[in-house]
Amino acid sequence: MDSVKFYFDNKLQEIDFSTISPTTTVLDFLRSYPGRFGTKEGCAEGDCGSCTVVIADPENGKFEYHAVNSCMVFLPSLHGKFLITVEDLAQDNYLHPIQEAFVENFASQCGFCTPGFEMSLFALYKETTEPSDEQITEAVEGNLCRCTGYRPIRDAAASLRGVIERDNITEKEPQILQALAGIPMDQTLDLRYKDQRYLIPFHLDKALDLIAQYPEAVLVNGSTDVALRRNKLKEKIRLVIDLSFLLEIKELRIQDRNLIIGAGVTVQQLKNFVKDLLPPLYDYLKVFAAKQIRNRATVGGNIMTASPIGDLIPALITLGAQVTVADKNSEKSYSLEEFITGYRQTRLQKGQILKQITIPLSEDWFFGFYKVSKRTSLDISTVSLSAGVLVKDDVIEDIILAFGGMAAMVKRSTAAEDFLRGKNVSEQNFVQAGQLAAQQFQPISDARSSAQARSVLAKNLIVKFYTDLTQKLGK
Ligand SMILES: Cc1cc2nc3c(=O)[nH]c(=O)nc-3n(C[C@H](O)[C@H](O)[C@H](O)COP(=O)(O)OP(=O)(O)OC[C@H]3O[C@@H](n4cnc5c(N)ncnc54)[C@H](O)[C@@H]3O)c2cc1C
Numbered sequence: 001m002d003s004v005k006f007y008f009d010n011k012l013q014e015i016d017f018s019t020i021s022p023t024t025t026v027l028d029f030l031r032s033y034p035g036r037f038g039t040k041e042g043c044a045e046g047d048c049g050s051c052t053v054v055i056a057d058p059e060n061g062k063f064e065y066h067a068v069n070s071c072m073v074f075l076p077s078l079h080g081k082f083l084i085t086v087e088d089l090a091q092d093n094y095l096h097p098i099q100e101a102f103v104e105n106f107a108s109q110c111g112f113c114t115p116g117f118e119m120s121l122f123a124l125y126k127e128t129t130e131p132s133d134e135q136i137t138e139a140v141e142g143n144l145c146r147c148t149g150y151r152p153i154r155d156a157a158a159s160l161r162g163v164i165e166r167d168n169i170t171e172k173e174p175q176i177l178q179a180l181a182g183i184p185m186d187q188t189l190d191l192r193y194k195d196q197r198y199l200i201p202f203h204l205d206k207a208l209d210l211i212a213q214y215p216e217a218v219l220v221n222g223s224t225d226v227a228l229r230r231n232k233l234k235e236k237i238r239l240v241i242d243l244s245f246l247l248e249i250k251e252l253r254i255q256d257r258n259l260i261i262g263a264g265v266t267v268q269q270l271k272n273f274v275k276d277l278l279p280p281l282y283d284y285l286k287v288f289a290a291k292q293i294r295n296r297a298t299v300g301g302n303i304m305t306a307s308p309i310g311d312l313i314p315a316l317i318t319l320g321a322q323v324t325v326a327d328k329n330s331e332k333s334y335s336l337e338e339f340i341t342g343y344r345q346t347r348l349q350k351g352q353i354l355k356q357i358t359i360p361l362s363e364d365w366f367f368g369f370y371k372v373s374k375r376t377s378l379d380i381s382t383v384s385l386s387a388g389v390l391v392k393d394d395v396i397e398d399i400i401l402a403f404g405g406m407a408a409m410v411k412r413s414t415a416a417e418d419f420l421r422g423k424n425v426s427e428q429n430f431v432q433a434g435q436l437a438a439q440q441f442q443p444i445s446d447a448r449s450s451a452q453a454r455s456v457l458a459k460n461l462i463v464k465f466y467t468d469l470t471q472k473l474g475k
Pocket residue numbers: 045046047218219220221222223224225226227243263264267287288289290293296297298299300301302303304305309310311312348352353354355378379380381
């Protein structure tokens with residue numbers, strides 16, 4: 001019988017899933033594991049961070065440490081990896097430097113959130129010994145605390161700057177890497193439990209064979225969306241094909257003035273990659289969920305949800321993205337705009353996967369990406385605008401204004417675009433374009449916002465883009 005192997009609790013664990021469902025989350029696994037109750041369940045939907053653990057992936061002979069929400073991760077996806085929980089930090093009655101810092105700075109009151117914060121900061125500690133204020137904020141943006149207040153927690157993190165004490169986990173790295181190196185990562189894993197089946201292919205051609213054979217299977221990558229079906233809707237997913245081990249869809253590179261993004265690239269990887277390449281996109285991705293979610297959420301998964309309020313679809317449409325889908329026999333490309341066909345609908349056929357996204361890089365276009373939400377981090381947008389413009393001699397040659405949250409799917413404001421093409425860059429023109437955009441859409445009222453407020457936001461976001469454009473043009 002196939003089994004999943006990963007390193008945890010000072011040993012290689014082997015789970016054959018004969019007695020446990022493969023869609024068990026890492027959080028549920030931990031809550032039933034003796035002595036590992038430090039990881040807490042607050043929301044079971046990725047929103048509070050109290051379940052944060054660190055998953056270390058072996059990459060080129062060393063570990064890459066990622067803080068993730070264990071409530072959103074299916075247990076089989078740990079195969080070949082090293083799972084670290086708060087119980088692993090202290091050793092022989094000595095606290096880890098992060099835990100010491102929490103004590104010294106009074107960074108814990110009731111303590112419910114503390115393991116989650118410490119794990120988020122442990123991942124940061126492994127990333128850098130000189131974290132900037134921005135990096136500290138980013139590390140804990142997905143963790144909620146009801147009692148301590150965030151300042152002492154940030155102080156605790158800042159007090160670790162320059163601390164390079166070797167810790168318990170760092171010392172064991174070579175031995176753990178060696179243990180993981182012996183785990184086969186080649187033959188498809190077929191995990192079965194009662195009427196559930198979970199397939200893990202390690203090569204794209206194998207994955208495409210399986211998808212052709214089982215077109216009804218639920219594809220999963222980062223599982224930040226699919227896990228909600230299990231946690232919140234209590235759905236028993238009978239057949240899963242896990243794409244998260246396919247190196248062929250994790251490519252992220254520039255080729256012939258195109259940015260090539262594999263569908264399995266995480267939002268955090270994309271964010272880091274575009275920091276200097278497309279700074280407005282980098283800033284926009286900072287407010288995509290929170291770091292624990294970005295570390296898992298994939299670009300392909302975000303497109304495939306085809307959500308009208310998802311962050312990537314409007315941005316990628318404005319950047320002129322093409323998507324490539326693949327099946328067992330062929331590949332086909334569409335513009336992203338034609339690929340999305342309706343509310344949570346795409347052109348993807350049964351038997352296909354989304355393989356790659358290609359963005360043409362242009363220095364002539366100016367871009368602005370704006371997301372309005374109720375809070376900065378860990379919130380989905382109420383309305384968003386992704387705007388791009390090509391200006392020559394103060395005349396708008398071309399413009400794209402893609403809105404999220406204004407219709408059942410991401411939509412361009414053709415009325416505003418048509419009006420602005422050929423016009424000068426002036427406040428009056430952009431204000432009028434904003435009015436046309438507001439008239440074009442009939443948004444809905446829901447828990448996030450009234451329809452009227454959405455229309456005002458759409459209008460104002462176009463004016464915001466104008467102000468950013470004039471700064472760029474030095475007007
Ligand atoms: C707390 C929280 C906050 C969030 N905040 C945001 C946010 O701010 N902005 C935002 O846009 N989204 C947000 N999301 C939604 C989610 O994180 C994203 O949509 C994410 O990008 C999904 O990627 P994934 O890899 O986790 O997808 P999965 O959950 O693995 O899959 C999602 C869907 O895509 C399909 N799929 C995945 N990969 C492929 C592929 N290669 N080919 C074909 N189908 C595929 C799956 O079958 C499934 O239907 C949030 C989610 C949570 C839980």
